[in-house]
Structure formats: C-alpha cells, structure tokens
Amino acid sequence: MRLLHALSPSSIASSTLRAHFASGKAPHRGPIATSSTRRWLLLSGTTGAIRHLSVAKPRILVARELTEDAMAALEKETRVDFIRTGIREVCPKDTMIRYLKESAPISGIILTLTEKVDQEILDAAGPSLKAISTMSVGYEHIPTPLLKERSIRLGYTPDVLTDAVAEIAVGLVLAACRKFRDAEEELRAGKWGAWNPTWMAGMGLTGKTVGIVGLGSCGVEVARRLVPFKVGRFVYQGTRPHADKERTLTPPGATFYSSLDEMLPLCDVLVITCALTPQTQGIINYGRLKLLPKGAVVVNVARGGIVVQPDLVRVVREGHLGGVGLDVMTPEPLPMDDELLRLPGMTLLPHLGSATRETREEMSQITINNAVNGVLGEPMPAELKL
C-alpha cells in the first residue's frame, strides 16, 4: 500500500462516496474509510482502491448502509474509523470477507438480519474482531457459541421495536379476523354484489380467547393493545409464568400454560411472538394447528421457522382456520410461486414488524453505538449476554 498525502475527508466522502452510495451499489473494488478525523489517503497496491485509514483507531466494517440519518451520525464519530461497503441491499458473504481482509485489522462489524455470520466470516476477521452489532432484535443469523468462544461481544436492538411489532400484530389480528385481504380482493375484482348476510362475515374479538406464544415484551404489548377490543381472556404459553405482566392485563386477566397442547384448544386467536430458538423451531406443526378450534385465527410476527409452513398450508387447505396473518415466513423473501400466495384467507406482510421510520432510526443509532462502544471496551446500550 502506498501512502499518498493528507486530504480533507470531505473531498472524498462528499463526491466519490455520495455518488456511489446514491447508486445503491457497492461503490468500488476496495474499501474506503469514512470518518471526519481521517488524515491519510492510501492507495491499495492490489486493488487500486483509495483508502484513508488512520492507523491507530479501531475500524468498524459497515456491511450495509443503515438509515440516512444514522450514516450522517457516523461521520461525526471520531473515536473509530468506519469502513463502508456502501451496499444498500444484502451484503453478499464474499463481499464481506473481501472487505474484512482488505481492511484488516477490523475490530467491529455492523450488519443486519440479512447478513448471516459463520465461521468463515469470523476467520476472515481474525483475532482483531471485538464486537458484532446487528440492527435487529433477533440474532439467529449469528453463531453465538462461536462468538462466546472467541470473546466477541454482540450488540442488538431489543425493546425499541416492541411497539412497532405489536402494532403490526394487532393489524394482522384485525385483518385476519375480519378478512380485510380477501374482501379487498373481491372488491377490486368487481365481485362486490348486493348486501348479503353472510358474505365476508369474519370473527369478532369481543369475549374471545386470545392465546399468546411467548409473553415477552412483544407478547405483552400485543395483549395490552387488544384489551380495548373487549377480549374475553388471554392465555399464554412459555417457559415460566409472568405474574407482573399478567397484572397489566387485568381485566380481563391472563392465564399461564406451560403446555401448548393444553392451551391451543382454548384459543380463538393465536399470536406467535416468541423468539426462534432450537426449542421453538417448528413447534407450531400440523397436530398443534389442529388442536385449535375450527375457525381460529393464527398470526405470526416472530419468525417463520416457529411454524412448520407446509403444515400450515395443509391445515388452511382443509378449511380448519378462519384466517391467517403472517409478517414472517419461510423463506424470506417469499418466492412468487409459494403455496401461501395461492391460499384464501391469508394476509401476508413482507416482514414489516419494525418498519416505522422512528423505530428504524432508533435501531440504527443503537446499532452504531453498540458497535462503537463494543470495540472501545465500553458498556453497550444493548449487549446480548452470551
């Protein structure tokens, strides 16, 4: 690598980078660091890419761009150098590995749900890697045992997205119970005929039993938002009872079940909000779906893998369910030839749980702060205990 000369960062960041970032594509073949205190421009001997990295500061690879405001905030952070790929879509694994190697030593990585971390990526980063920061509450894309083994810290974004996800869940409950999607489709297809006593008649929530799988922070917020709809009672299943959360649901109150098999026959509406773990993978299968009363509604805002999707399709085809609302499915994005798209009574959203502008800003900011504090050895705003 050849040392060129000192340059003001704005001369690079504002022209070359902005143009490339605006295109949404990876801007160049080699890495470029962006931070307001950089002093040195380097020319890579192998790639010809311009680099300006300060030697002493920890480097954080930003695998894909976060929100615009968050990216602007990066520019003000002076304690670390950020290496931005400039990618706005999924950062491919080979691209991440190339950046990790060409910009070594990398102390931190910022990524999202879409960048799966594995041993190869950790090996490419090498022993300099101190922290990974994911812009998500879920972390099933990160091999936590490997991080623990290598003493790599993991930052994530719990809590800030709870309200947004709870809103989506309530939206899906209402849409599925009252057949929003099928009804709108009929209307648009010109099939709205004269008033009919049974056409598009769905299920009301008054007096019904709503079952929540996983009464964590998201589960309880869903239930709280459903109280004003005059739900008859809440039941929930998980690893332990939450008396504190139950109290916030009074009236109508909530009852804990350790067994899904015992709870499911009671549920007019089932809302899945638990984390995807080896213990919850595939727990909602054919047999369990058939335990629900006929005409029950199923909503999943957690992870597609908790439901055995072919089993869900089969149960819907058998006419057992009154409606289904999914914000998560398998795989994501859902291929256009997937069976789910051909079934009636399905309200499907493209994983929008946290998608409010406010939430995504907060998530981005926490992700950056987690990464910076993580590499500097300071407390992270939200660190997962490994």
Ligand SMILES: O=CC(=O)O
């Ligand atoms: O699904 C969303 C997340 O894990 O943040």
